[in-house]
Structures are given as C-alpha cells and as structure tokens.
Amino acid sequence: xxxxxxxxxxxxxxxxxxxxxxxxxxxxxxxxxxxxxxxxxxxxxxxxxxxxxxxxxxxxxxxxxxxxxxxxxxxxxxxxxxxxxxxxxxxxxxxxxxxxxxxxxxxxxxxxxxxxxxxxxxxxxxxxxxxxxxxxxxxxxxxxxxxxxxxxx
Numbered sequence: 481x482x483x484x485x486x487x488x489x490x491x492x493x494x495x496x497x498x499x500x501x502x503x504x505x506x507x508x509x510x511x512x513x514x515x516x517x518x519x520x521x522x523x524x525x526x527x528x529x530x531x532x533x534x535x536x537x538x539x540x541x542x543x544x545x546x547x548x549x550x551x552x553x554x555x556x557x558x559x560x561x562x563x564x565x566x567x568x569x570x571x572x573x574x575x576x577x578x579x580x581x582x583x584x585x586x587x588x589x590x591x592x593x594x595x596x597x598x599x600x601x602x603x604x605x606x607x608x609x610x611x612x613x614x615x616x617x618x619x620x621x622x623x624x625x626x627x628x629x630x631x632x633x
C-alpha cells in the first residue's frame with residue numbers, strides 16, 4: 481500500500497474494475513450484494529494477496545479496498561478459504577499483524593468512530609478515509625493489539 485488512497489497501484493474512487501483485473505489478474509472469488517434496485521456491490525476477493533475490492537456495479541468504480549490478515553476468510557461451500565496476510569507495508573511502514581494499534585493512536589489520535597463486533601474492534605479515522613481493525617476485550621483496549629485489517633474508502 482502506497483498511501484491512504486492507493487493499494488497495489490489501484491486508487492479508490494478513480495480506478496475501475498478492469499484495472500483491478502489488469503493489475504492483479506482474475507480474483508479467486510467474486511460475489512455480489514444488492515442493496516436495492518439502484519445499488520449493487522461487487523466484491524473481488526484476492527485471498528492469496530490479502531485483498532478485497534468493493535466495486536459499485538453501476539459504474540464499475542473501486543469504492544473500497546480492504547487489506548486483510550490471515551484471520552479473515554471466504555466461505556467456499558462448507559470450507560473456509562483464509563486470506564493470506566497482506567505482506568507489504570501500510571502507510572508509515574506499518575505492517576498487518578506486526579504493528580500495534582498504539583502506533584495508529586499515537587500518530588492519528590482518537591478515532592472519529594468506534595465499532596465493535598464481539599471482540600473485533602474498528603477505529604475509523606475520517607482524515608485518512610480508513611478503518612483500522614484489531615481484537616481486544618473492550619473498545620478502549622487497543623494497547624499492544626496488532627492491526628489485523630485496514631479498509632480505505
């Protein structure tokens with residue numbers, strides 16, 4: 481990841497699905513989610529690269545890029561296909577499953593929004609257009625917790 485808008489040479493809100501496939505080849509998995517008759521999301525899942533691209537189907541634009549660690553998976557029938565942890569640097573030289581949330585909070589301050597699902601915590605930073613995720617026992621318990629995924633939008 482080069483910055484908070486570009487991953488593997490693909491830019492959010494600029495590049496389209498065809499560039500993703502041109503740069504990375506065919507995804508291992510593709511799925512769709514219809515929000516309503518005016519909005520359908522297409523998900524290009526590159527499990528072997530640790531990446532998921534969310535495409536707005538009506539205009540083929542890359543709207544979101546998710547960068548995953550090996551704790552995320554895709555259901556393939558009854559089997560789980562785990563993502564490979566994205567091996568390259570995030571901004572500031574951070575790495576998934578190596579850099580702790582202390583670095584994020586020290587650099588960016590308090591998040592604009594916090595979301596939780598069981599033990600998975602998400603800290604949103606609007607200035608970065610990014611979500612950082614980690615596991616902990618409580619929303620405020622980020623100290624020493626490794627970044628397990630990043631989503632830029």
